[in-house]
Amino acid sequence: MERTALRLEGLEASVGDLEILKGVDMSLPYGEVHAIMGPNGSGKSTLCHVLTGKSGYRVSGSVLMDGLALAGMAVDERARAGLLQAFQYPVEVPGLGLGVLMEEAADSLGITEEEAGARIASEARRFGMEPFLDRAVNRDLSGGEKKRSEIFQMAVLAPKVVVLDEIDSGLDIDTVREVAQAVSEMRSDGTAVLMITHYSRILDYVKPDRVHIMIGGRIVDSGGPELADELEEGGYDAVRSRLGLAVHATPRPESKVSDLFTDTPFDFD
Amino acid sequence: MPGSSPYATVPRLDRAEPEWLAALRRHGFEAWSRASMPGPGNEDWKYVDLDFTLDDFSPAAEPSDPLGGDEYLEHLEGACARVTLVDGFLVSSEGGEVEVGGVLDIPDGRIAPRYGAAAPPGIDIFTAANHAFGPAGAAVLIPAGRAVSAPVVVEVQAVADGAVSFPHLTVIGGPDSEGSVVVVYRSAPGAEVLVSPILEVLADQNARLSVSVVQHLEDSARMVAHHQYVAERDATVRIDEIGLGGRYTRQRLGVALAGQGSSVKMGGIYFGDGSQVLDYRVYVTHRGPRTTSNIFLKGAVTDAARAVWTGLMRIEKQAVGTSAFETNRNLVLSDRAKVHSVPNLEILTDDLQCGHGSSSGPLDEDHLYYSMSRGIPRRRAERLLVRSFFDEILSDLAVPRLAVPSRRAVAAKFTGAQQRADS
Numbered sequence: 001m002e003r004t005a006l007r008l009e010g011l012e013a014s015v016g017d018l019e020i021l022k023g024v025d026m027s028l029p030y031g032e033v034h035a036i037m038g039p040n041g042s043g044k045s046t047l048c049h050v051l052t053g054k055s056g057y058r059v060s061g062s063v064l065m066d067g068l069a070l071a072g073m074a075v076d077e078r079a080r081a082g083l084l085q086a087f088q089y090p091v092e093v094p095g096l097g098l099g100v101l102m103e104e105a106a107d108s109l110g111i112t113e114e115e116a117g118a119r120i121a122s123e124a125r126r127f128g129m130e131p132f133l134d135r136a137v138n139r140d141l142s143g144g145e146k147k148r149s150e151i152f153q154m155a156v157l158a159p160k161v162v163v164l165d166e167i168d169s170g171l172d173i174d175t176v177r178e179v180a181q182a183v184s185e186m187r188s189d190g191t192a193v194l195m196i197t198h199y200s201r202i203l204d205y206v207k208p209d210r211v212h213i214m215i216g217g218r219i220v221d222s223g224g225p226e227l228a229d230e231l232e233e234g235g236y237d238a239v240r241s242r243l244g245l246a247v248h249a250t251p252r253p254e255s256k257v258s259d260l261f262t263d264t265p266f267d268f269d
Numbered sequence: 270m271p272g273s274s275p276y277a278t279v280p281r282l283d284r285a286e287p288e289w290l291a292a293l294r295r296h297g298f299e300a301w302s303r304a305s306m307p308g309p310g311n312e313d314w315k316y317v318d319l320d321f322t323l324d325d326f327s328p329a330a331e332p333s334d335p336l337g338g339d340e341y342l343e344h345l346e347g348a349c350a351r352v353t354l355v356d357g358f359l360v361s362s363e364g365g366e367v368e369v370g371g372v373l374d375i376p377d378g379r380i381a382p383r384y385g386a387a388a389p390p391g392i393d394i395f396t397a398a399n400h401a402f403g404p405a406g407a408a409v410l411i412p413a414g415r416a417v418s419a420p421v422v423v424e425v426q427a428v429a430d431g432a433v434s435f436p437h438l439t440v441i442g443g444p445d446s447e448g449s450v451v452v453v454y455r456s457a458p459g460a461e462v463l464v465s466p467i468l469e470v471l472a473d474q475n476a477r478l479s480v481s482v483v484q485h486l487e488d489s490a491r492m493v494a495h496h497q498y499v500a501e502r503d504a505t506v507r508i509d510e511i512g513l514g515g516r517y518t519r520q521r522l523g524v525a526l527a528g529q530g531s532s533v534k535m536g537g538i539y540f541g542d543g544s545q546v547l548d549y550r551v552y553v554t555h556r557g558p559r560t561t562s563n564i565f566l567k568g569a570v571t572d573a574a575r576a577v578w579t580g581l582m583r584i585e586k587q588a589v590g591t592s593a594f595e596t597n598r599n600l601v602l603s604d605r606a607k608v609h610s611v612p613n614l615e616i617l618t619d620d621l622q623c624g625h626g627s628s629s630g631p632l633d634e635d636h637l638y639y640s641m642s643r644g645i646p647r648r649r650a651e652r653l654l655v656r657s658f659f660d661e662i663l664s665d666l667a668v669p670r671l672a673v674p675s676r677r678a679v680a681a682k683f684t685g686a687q688q689r690a691d692s
Contacts, residue, residue: 074641074647075638075641076641076642076643076644079641079642079645080644084643087642091635091636091639093636093639093640093654094658094661095654095657095658095659095660096636096640096657100653100657101640101653102643104643104645105644108644109644137639157643
């Protein structure tokens with residue numbers, strides 16, 4: 001029986017006077033990979049931030065994870081409830097070893113010390129992260145190594161829902177394949193995976209169960225993996241004209257959103 | 270001041286001492302007679318306004334009963350020699366490969382000409398008072414050519430309530446010797462004490478000497494310390510600083526790279542909570558050619574604590590081929606806490622590599638967010654990041670055994686501050 005891991009209903013989000021998400025509905029079952037694709041400025045990153053609990057947004061509508069309402073929960077509470085994210089640009093944290101971070105996180109998530117040790121060891125072996133465990137998180141890592149580290153962390157902490165924000169950006173083809181393989185394995189293990197992505201390249205290696213196209217802060221179309229192929233062929237304009245949406249219907253705001261709150265910069269793409 | 274102060278009644282000046290010590294005492298007394306309490310108007314004392322004077326304390330006339338064990342000392346089993354000073358007085362010493370004892374017990378010629386020379390009384394009233402009124406000091410001598418792996422442990426205790434103590438310790442690493450010394454400052458719980466120590470460390474030609482200073486005085490204690498290091502030709506000095514306790518604790522920390530090719534590497538941490546003031550004044554003088562200094566201190570303040578760090582690196586004209594770097598990083602963990610971090614360079618030569626850096630600010634929100642995104646609650650993430658901040662220093666101590674109690678002490682202080690902030 002299909003069980004819903006994540007359900008979004010009428011999800012809206014704004015920053016100041018700027019509405020970014022204008023009512024997003026979707027449902028992600030366990031053991032499925034869904035891709036959210038959209039052009040620059042469609043609200044993909046905002047969706048990621050809102051799902052994971054980043055502050056700075058005014059949010060309405062509902063997000064249910066396994067029936068639990070996430071509204072008002074901070075990022076760490078959502079993580080403990082079982083929702084984890086892999087960052088597009090993970091920060092370097094000087095002095096904090098990756099192994100120590102995983103031990104502390106596992107303990108916060110209620111994973112026993114013994115189990116955590118075993119998972120860290122086996123996943124580090126699997127992702128080639130052994131040399132990085134004693135080094136500071138993300139310090140002096142290449143773009144590909146950082147993404148690998150993010151996926152490694154997801155594998156150790158084994159959440160119910162994984163949100164991958166542009167996990168394939170900046171990766172060479174070998175690393176894309178490796179990441180795709182890991183995502184497929186998470187799906188086989190029953191994890192629900194939401195991939196937010198610009199390009200369909202990674203989808204050549206991990207076949208999504210559903211593809212959702214986001215334009216102007218709404219999901220305008222959902223379908224099987226063939227939707228990604230249509231995008232590959234004709235770009236977002238082809239989707240817009242098929243759906244009767246004005247081409248370039250979402251003019252960029254005059255001021256960049258990031259200007260509105262300089263203390264929490266984010267990517268508006 | 271003499272006559273009206275408690276010092277006039279201390280009959281030290283006329284007791285039987287060898288002439289070399291009596292002469293030092295006379296110079297100290299003269300300097301003390303001319304000196305006055307420093308204020309923030311003095312460049313060396315900027316940013317602090319002392320709430321006490323020397324006259325508020327009476328010089329200890331004899332040592333109190335020593336304190337029992339403590340957390341740091343438990344981690345320092347297996348020392349190659351031990352020295353204990355209580356209220357400034359040498360009460361026990363136990364040597365072996367390294368010679369330790371009172372300066373009056375060491376035959377003239379080995380200590381006498383050097384004792385007190387590195388920390389002259391003219392520096393300030395506290396140093397002058399130490400010379401004038403302090404008991405004869407203690408010495409640690411690592412013989413020429415000897416390499417000792419276990420550390421010498423020196424305990425400096427301040428016990429008598431209301432007393433000022435004047436410990437004086439001289440450490441000499443003989444030519445081609447190698448060794449390490451741990452100096453632990455501690456005080457009796459609740460005792461209102463002032464500790465005004467002199468620590469002189471003399472690294473002779475080609476000596477490799479490490480000194481770790483652990484200051485974990487009780488919060489009722491104050492300290493105004495004068496630590497001076499001198500490195501002769503090709504000597505290597507390593508200094509580790511751990512500053513945790515005290516209500517007001519100051520260290521004037523001077524390093525003279527006197528001989529060509531000498532070097533110093535200093536690493537340290539300090540953590541202030543409550544209303545503590547931690548005051549570090551670092552002076553590094555490059556005198557010899559091709560001398561190297563690398564100074565890296567990291568500190569944190571929370572509650573209404575304050576920290577001062579000033580670092581003056583002076584590169585003299587003849588110190589060609591010098592490499593001099595100093596860095597001070599601070600975490601300011603509450604709105605009421607404050608840091609003054611002031612690096613300075615005085616360069617009289619043009620053949621050198623040098624740099625300095627200083628920063629003070631709260632924990633990085635992006636680092637916190639990243640840690641929290643893995644499920645770690647905010648307060649725990651803060652503790653993790655504070656531990657990580659200091660681990661850059663604590664994972665690289667000359668005496669690695671000092672790391673465990675230091676981590677524990679920092680964690681206890683920070684957790685306490687978090688609880689106070691939340692209540």
